[in-house]
Amino acid sequence: MDLIQRIFEAGVIGAGGAGFPTHIKLNSEAEILIVNGAECEPLLETDKFLMRAHSRKIVRAMEEVGNHIKAKKLIIGLKRKYKEEIKELKKAIEDLDSRVELFLLDNFYPAGDEQILVYEVTKRSIPAGGIPLDVGVVVSNAGTMMNIYEAINDKSVTYKYVSIIGEVKKPSIIKVPIGISIDKCIEGAGGAKIEDYSVILGGPMMGKIINRCEVKNEVITKTLGGIILVPQNHYIVKRKEAPIKHIVNRAKSACIQCSMCTDLCPRYLIGHRLRPHRIMRAVSFSEINQEVLKEALICCECGICELYACPMGLSPRTINVYLKNEFRKNKVRYKKQDIKTTAKEIREYRKIPVSRLISRIDLTEYIGEKINGPYDIEALEVKIPLNQHIGKPASPVIKVGDRVSRGQIIGKVDMGDFGANIHSSINGIVYEVGENIVIKSEENEVIL
Ligand code: SF4
Ligand code: SF4
Incomplete structure (x- = not known):
């Protein structure tokens, strides 16, 4: 069986994002394979754990994938500050006499956004609406590489490593079967420290919020690598729970068109025609401009505009998500830009330091907590x-x-x-x- 067949049989999908089927992504040729080890969402520890504990598996899988897609370069992009992970990966590369290289990133958000990572590593901007392959690159994350390694050894995707942090008694990395409920994961981390909590599934910037009553029904999937418990009245919960009607009304009354959302938007800064302040103007002042509204389709939902940039506490990201859903329902797609995409010169000075972001979204108290594990959590159902x-x-x-x-x-x-x-x-x-x-x-x- 060849590599693609094994990956297909094992059910491997992108472990860190939307869940793109890996056998389709890798059925191509590319000049560069980049493994995303940036783990830029604040607090999450899963990919760092994998790069420390399973460095050899990641490097081996990269060699296999690199040969398959005929890549000339195999690169792991991770942050300069991940000292232990860098040490373990360098050791694995040396022991295995591998051609894998490390590319060290600054500690900014969203360094792990696929398109930002490609730009950082190659200085090539992917055209808006395009994919990394448009600039000769395939990107996969560290968890996906682990699953590819398992697939090569005839093991299908049945478990997931997850960071469980925040208001839990024992912040941990847990290894759980796919389909286990979130409440069992919370139990596995010693239980909640507080009565009234909400749960962020994924990272604090891009994750989904569920309330306490939903933890029995929600489950771990192949793409979910983080569970964060926060108080029910936490800033992030309040911001993400506001209904769309309320968000649009607030935009109408309070958007001052300062354009901070656009000035700090990472996709705008790599050269995409994505201007959240123009979308806000179109929505707020009923300036029906389909071309401007369609810019929402290339928003990566990183949340910088609403959780960091906007001085008025407005939510351009949520409005973009709403518009995207409406466009999808009407089968409207974004037409890939075919002009050469060039990053803005100012970009280097507009990267968001993670420490400042963490303090802005009120998560400072969870930084530096001891992460226990990994613990295996079994499920009876x-x-x-x-x-x-x-x-x-x-x-x-x-x-x-x-x-x-x-x-x-x-x-x-x-x-x-x-x-x-x-x-x-x-x-x-x-x-x-x-x-x-x-x-x-x-x-x-x-x-x-
Ligand atoms: S940053 Fe806020 S106030 Fe300024 S243009 Fe964007 S949405 Fe409007
Ligand atoms: S969420 Fe906001 S900042 Fe992030 S890509 Fe979309 S518009 Fe830009």
Whole structure:
């Protein structure tokens, strides 16, 4: 079986982002392979852990992928401040006599945004609406490389390393089966320290907020690497929970068109025609300009405009997300820019230092906490979504009552499909088949 077939069989998707099927991404040739080890979302520790503890696996997988895509250069982009990780990776590169190189980044946000990382490493701006391959690059993250290593060794994607931090008794890295509930993960980190908490799934800038009642229903997927507990009345929760109508009304009454949101927008700064202040003007003053509104489609949702830049506390990012959904519903797409994209000269001076960002979003108290683990957390029950990736959901190939084992395929797509296979993450009996497959361990009582 060749590399792409193995990756396809194992159900590998991008472990850190939208969940792009990896067998499709790697079915190409590129001059440079970049592994994203920037982990720029404040507080998260997962990729750093992987680069320390599994450096050899990452380097080996990079060699395999690099040979497959015929890359001339294999580069891991990570921050200069990750001293331990740099040491471990250098050791692995030397021991394995590998051609992998390290590229050291400053500590700014969003250094890990795919397009920003490509610019930092290569000084090539990906055209707006384009992909790294447009400038001869393939980007994958450290977690994806780990999963590729496992796939090469015939292991499918059944578990995930997750950082669980914030208001938990034991901030930790945990290794959990895909489909385990968030409340079991919180238990695994010693439980919550406070009664009234909300949970950020992912990083504080781009993650999704859920409340306490939802932690039993939400589960770990192949793309979710962070759980952060914060007080229910935390600044980030309040900002992210505001309804869109309220956000638009506030924009109408308070946007002073200062353009700070645009001046600090990282995508604007690498040369994209994305001007959140113009979008805000169009929305606020009903200046119906489709071309300006369509700029929202190239927003990466990094959150700088709303959580850092805007002096009036407005939410251009949320408005962009709303517009993107509306455009998608109407099947409107962004036409890739074909003119040469050039970064703004001022860009270097407008990078957002992570320490300043952390203090702006009120997370300083969680910095420097001891991270425990890694701990293995087992589950007696998992709820595995058939759609953890972008593209077509997998089709179930099991039925209620079937006995399944860890690693067994339970949801399938065809090799030509834009999608990914799904596997059972525990041994057990299938209890429910729908959008999610519920599997209970035989140690758990199963009533069919
Ligand atoms: S930074 Fe805020 S006030 Fe200024 S233009 Fe952007 S949305 Fe309006
Ligand atoms: S979220 Fe705001 S700052 Fe980030 S890319 Fe979108 S418009 Fe730019």
